[in-house]
Amino acid sequence: MESIQSAHGKSGGEEPPDPVESSKPQSATSPAASICPWKSKSRWKDVPDHEWNDFKWQMRNSIKTVDQLKLHIPLTPTEEQRLKNVTDVYHFMLSPYWMSLVNPDDPNDPIRLQSIPSGKELEVTSYGEADSLDEKEDSPVPGLTHRYPNRVLMYTTNVCSMYCRFCTRKREWIDGDFQMTRPQLDAMIDYIARTDAVRDVICSGGDPLMLSPVKLDYVLQRLKDIPHVQMVRLGTRVPTTLPQKITPELIDILERGKKVWVQTHFNHPREVTPTAAEACLKILRAGVPLNNHTVLMRGVNDDPFVMLELMHKLTASKIRPYYIFHCDQIKGAEYFRTSIAKGLEIMEYLRGHTSGLAVPTYVVDAPGGGGKIPVMPNYIVSVSEERWVLRNYEGMMVAVEEPPKPLRRLRRRRDRRPVEGVARLLSGDQPSLIPEHLLRYTRRAQHADAAQPTLVPHA
Numbered sequence: 001m002e003s004i005q006s007a008h009g010k011s012g013g014e015e016p017p018d019p020v021e022s023s024k025p026q027s028a029t030s031p032a033a034s035i036c037p038w039k040s041k042s043r044w045k046d047v048p049d050h051e052w053n054d055f056k057w058q059m060r061n062s063i064k065t066v067d068q069l070k071l072h073i074p075l076t077p078t079e080e081q082r083l084k085n086v087t088d089v090y091h092f093m094l095s096p097y098w099m100s101l102v103n104p105d106d107p108n109d110p111i112r113l114q115s116i117p118s119g120k121e122l123e124v125t126s127y128g129e130a131d132s133l134d135e136k137e138d139s140p141v142p143g144l145t146h147r148y149p150n151r152v153l154m155y156t157t158n159v160c161s162m163y164c165r166f167c168t169r170k171r172e173w174i175d176g177d178f179q180m181t182r183p184q185l186d187a188m189i190d191y192i193a194r195t196d197a198v199r200d201v202i203c204s205g206g207d208p209l210m211l212s213p214v215k216l217d218y219v220l221q222r223l224k225d226i227p228h229v230q231m232v233r234l235g236t237r238v239p240t241t242l243p244q245k246i247t248p249e250l251i252d253i254l255e256r257g258k259k260v261w262v263q264t265h266f267n268h269p270r271e272v273t274p275t276a277a278e279a280c281l282k283i284l285r286a287g288v289p290l291n292n293h294t295v296l297m298r299g300v301n302d303d304p305f306v307m308l309e310l311m312h313k314l315t316a317s318k319i320r321p322y323y324i325f326h327c328d329q330i331k332g333a334e335y336f337r338t339s340i341a342k343g344l345e346i347m348e349y350l351r352g353h354t355s356g357l358a359v360p361t362y363v364v365d366a367p368g369g370g371g372k373i374p375v376m377p378n379y380i381v382s383v384s385e386e387r388w389v390l391r392n393y394e395g396m397m398v399a400v401e402e403p404p405k406p407l408r409r410l411r412r413r414r415d416r417r418p419v420e421g422v423a424r425l426l427s428g429d430q431p432s433l434i435p436e437h438l439l440r441y442t443r444r445a446q447h448a449d450a451a452q453p454t455l456v457p458h459a
């Protein structure tokens with residue numbers, strides 16, 4: 001694997017240049033100031049838009065050390081030492097853009113929790129594992145996981161535009177930055193080419209959009225030329241954390257890849273800024289569909305209202321909410337995990353309270369390589385040979401008939417005795433059970449009243 005330590009080091013590094021020295025004044029109404037709520041309080045407040053919107057400037061000015069970080073958020077000496085202990089093990093990197101979304105005065109800010117190291121990363125639990133999904137066990141070629149019958153995961157680099165503290169592949173950070181060499185990529189692609197069953201290739205990371213443009217183009221072109229590969233999915237946080245990197249050159253590469261889909265990764269509604277949404281729109285305009293992954297995290301988005309707002313902001317930006325992942329049992333990220341019950345509570349709140357397109361599938365990625373298991377609230381109340389009793393999000397229960405079986409129905413009718421409740425729905429004597437005081441019925445009554453014709457008295 002090629003070392004690309006220059007992208008970011010594990011420790012040390014330069015102080016960010018003082019932007020005030022080198023930049024032109026920026027108007028108070030500058031687009032960047034309105035999009036990044038904390039920029040005006042930051043050391044970057046006077047950086048002109050043309051620099052702010054340049055991903056190379058963003059990368060040059062990224063925060064990679066605790067000494068740089070404490071220029072932006074208050075840290076006590078104890079916190080500073082704890083963070084230095086953490087970053088000796090797990091590095092970090094924050095673009096100025098991302099940092100400008102963080103409220104520096106709130107230690108529990110959801111943007112901060114995902115990205116700024118925490119002393120909790122070194123707390124050991126009984127269940128945290130380096131590779132809880134056993135990805136290496138299902139790897140026929142280094143860097144490639146073949147678990148499901150017709151899809152594979154290609155690991156192309158461990159470089160990201162930000163190092164998410166909850167990352168499932170945190171284990172990979174310890175080796176320093178690398179991207180797969182051309183021969184390593186060839187070995188993976190050759191395996192895909194000789195395995196006819198593979199129709200879907202997921203390029204993940206690290207972040208494949210952090211590959212050099214030449215290498216990304218090479219991978220996409222080779223995969224495009226394999227007839228049985230029907231789709232290539234790129235899992236990325238670049239549109240979220242470094243949207244300036246969605247350049248015309250990158251868009252061109254994605255478009256020429258032909259089979260490309262992009263899987264974005266937004267976790268909180270505040271991440272869906274106008275800049276991020278615009279980056280996503282550029283990808284969509286290239287004919288590349290966008291689906292989103294969200295990781296359910298304690299203190300970040302473990303709230304039905306936050307999740308609903310996130311899903312609405314995504315769909316308003318034409319990004320389809322695809323999965324909510326239950327947080328994996330990853331060593332160093334255990335403190336983000338919620339109960340599965342919390343995930344179910346959120347799904348109960350989403351379903352029916354918004355359009356189906358805004359409701360992702362909640363999945364638990366099974367430890368030990370069992371794959372993604374969808375989990376949802378139970379909508380099946382009961383079942384007999386003739387009927388299913390289902391409930392909707394309002395708690396209304398309805399009997400749904402199976403295709404008729406005449407003889408059995410006649411026999412049942414002779415034997416029928418009075419029953420109540422759900423059993424009555426199963427008996428076929430009642431079609432539904434409706435809770436009192438449903439908003440939907442109140443609305444209906446109001447509509448009915450409003451629709452009454454006005455009576456004009458005869459003269």
Ligand code: SF4
Pocket residue numbers: 159160161162163164166167168169205206207236237
């Ligand atoms: S961008 Fe993805 S791979 Fe990279 S650190 Fe975040 S979650 Fe992990």
